[in-house]
Amino acid sequence: MDVRRTTVRDMRRSNRSVILTSIYRDGPLSRYELGHQTSLSAASVSNLVGELLEEGVVEEAGSVESDGGRPRVLLRVSPTFGYVVGAEVGETRVRVELFDLAMKVLATVAYPIETAELAPELAVKYVMQGLAEVIDEAGISADQVLGLGVAVAGIVEGPADAVVHAQTLGWDAVPFGAMLAAKTDIPIQVDNGANTLGQAEMWFGAGRGATDAVVALVGSGVGAALVTGGSSYRGTRSSAGEWGHTTITYAGRRCRCGAEGCLEAYVGAEGVLERFQLANKGIPAPGGDEEEAFTGLLDSVGTSEVAAEVVGDTIGYLGAGFANLVNLFNPERIVLGGWAGLLLGERYLPQLRDAVGKHALRQPYAQVSIELCELGRDAVALGAATLPILRLLREGGANPRSAPGLIARAR
Amino acid sequence: MDVRRTTVRDMRRSNRSVILTSIYRDGPLSRYELGHQTSLSAASVSNLVGELLEEGVVEEAGSVESDGGRPRVLLRVSPTFGYVVGAEVGETRVRVELFDLAMKVLATVAYPIETAELAPELAVKYVMQGLAEVIDEAGISADQVLGLGVAVAGIVEGPADAVVHAQTLGWDAVPFGAMLAAKTDIPIQVDNGANTLGQAEMWFGAGRGATDAVVALVGSGVGAALVTGGSSYRGTRSSAGEWGHTTITYAGRRCRCGAEGCLEAYVGAEGVLERFQLANKGIPAPGGDEEEAFTGLLDSVGTSEVAAEVVGDTIGYLGAGFANLVNLFNPERIVLGGWAGLLLGERYLPQLRDAVGKHALRQPYAQVSIELCELGRDAVALGAATLPILRLLREGGANPRSAPGLIARAR
């Protein structure tokens, strides 16, 4: 249970946050509408908005007539009040993007990774170099960058030092956050890539409007981002959401994590292709890379009985995995993404929904809607960039650079 | 995202809540210690405590000397400020207990249920009758009862009208909360029995001190209470936690919920006994009722190879089920309870821990501790009685009966 006092300052920050969040989320709003939406008095809205206007976080955006009275002045978060940078550190590339506060991309750089494993120092170098380049390309000053969000393909422990464990990158307990923070003054936030993609979908994609949701990602591996009560759930040490390694068949197929019967071993693209090869007398699905082979497999369902069976089973397994989420979490929405998930979902969403219904309890199943991700895979960096924005909104628009005291006190 | 203003009154209520919660949770405390713990100024502590003292929620409890200075006056929540009633509506009985605020049992009544199904009207009658009886037996007035918490063996939808779906009772969409509220002025809170037992363990049992935990209950059926960030997680429509009906073996044993391969079908007492009978050439485990048979099965592990195998498998399945929780939630603690769970846990806790380790990812597994419930099954009613107490603490000690305005405004 939280034991934290509230002071009169917290109150003002909280109300600033409420106003700013409303403006950001619900587009241009007049002061009048703000009052209704936040249940703050008109006087307070006026006072708080005045402050936000003066600081430049919020700006006027035209006006709208009102049945013969004084027209309402619309307010919006000033897109150029500051900028945010999102970085994606993946197995095959490091991507860095710079956005304004309206989430318009102003600059992008990407560095392909040729080596099998990405040394942490090299990753730091790429991210910092990318940061400098996008700032330069966008023609802004570094002072205007409110924060840098970094998405990593691995478990990220605690927001404090952001220790990263990433099997696929060969990282074990790398203090990635601290390493980045040593190189720049810009506030850093590190998170798991699945979480940032989930965050992006929740804000701008198929998760809009939901407060309890799961974004399930199926690619070569399988993961999920849990959203509870409107914000992402991280567990004790922020490694929650390892849905891919939950047991779906006791003593089943061996998984690369070492355990047996993990969901990932059945519905991850790698696992599906292996299962196909097994059922197909050892002959693998044709195709240059995994993605090509997987697409080919799906396309051959009409002609190959083996393919049809394997894909049908995959939908069944995925449905059971979804049902587990439904029964455990009782979410209002599940969003399916990841490249393999999208390929499957585009073709078999109705079947998938049926499969979930077969495994889930009636009550929670009736309350969940199952949808597909609307944003592409590039949304990982977008989601990472929302981290500093979320902080800005939570803090009620205090510029973390010019008023570091507020942030420091916040956590 | 929450859009809710904060007023100066919310601030005071919040601070009252912080103080009261501290006093309740951390035993008798002096004003001085309270200041340190809540980071409130001494002046505010004095002010707030004065108010709480005057209202009678808090009382002085002796003093302790302090190295030659003025002794500290200890404060505690007055056990007799009010009373709370917890009721358990189960398949075999309706139990009603009355507690003071120190959670001392002052009166208990129980009504055995002979019929196969308990009609909702009858349940209401039993609960109300029990309420009247415990009040009478304890010799207090009905005005002094702060609230009535009711635990039901089924899914409880939303705290508003508390619609209950309970397969085992034969209830479908019964507005149980509204039915109870129609009969009394005492504030009513209805929740799932697994949740209330979990709540009891979190406050007074093996869950003390944890903020992210799961209380797993294994009896004839299987359920779980999820605790995230210190308070119980309920999902969109409060049916979260149906761990027993997550798939652990795809296309496996049929479960009574209609699906196949549910965890409950493997580790629930009923499922275990069925599995034994199947492995034992159709000969069931001896014993009058389920509990006797289950205990007998466990006791025969040393002599019967079949029993050893079935029980060993059970531990394996349970371990995988726990691992799923560990991977998905990253909790800091898992508490095993339920009568069958305790029987298993007393004998095989180390083996269970190993089984979890085999199925869980290294990181989250290293951060979780697996323990046994410390309270008996009667704790269901105890946990139900904590619901009104939790509300009292959240509201900062406003008596919901004498100052209904505060509660009404609170939600």
Added chain:
DNA sequence: ACAGCTAAGTTCACGATTTGTAGGAAGTGG
């Protein structure tokens, strides 16, 4: 017995904050 000391608890003025109210501002219609 009495002053001196120490630590706990209280009082009070102050600044920060929201709110209701009254009034000003910015349009439309006649």
Added chain:
DNA sequence: CCACTTCCTACAAATCGTGAACTTAGCTGT
């Protein structure tokens, strides 16, 4: 130019936490 509607703001009142000064209560040593 005036009435009217609607949106926005200035001002006094009320509430609350805080810091500093002050009071209270027990102990210690002489």
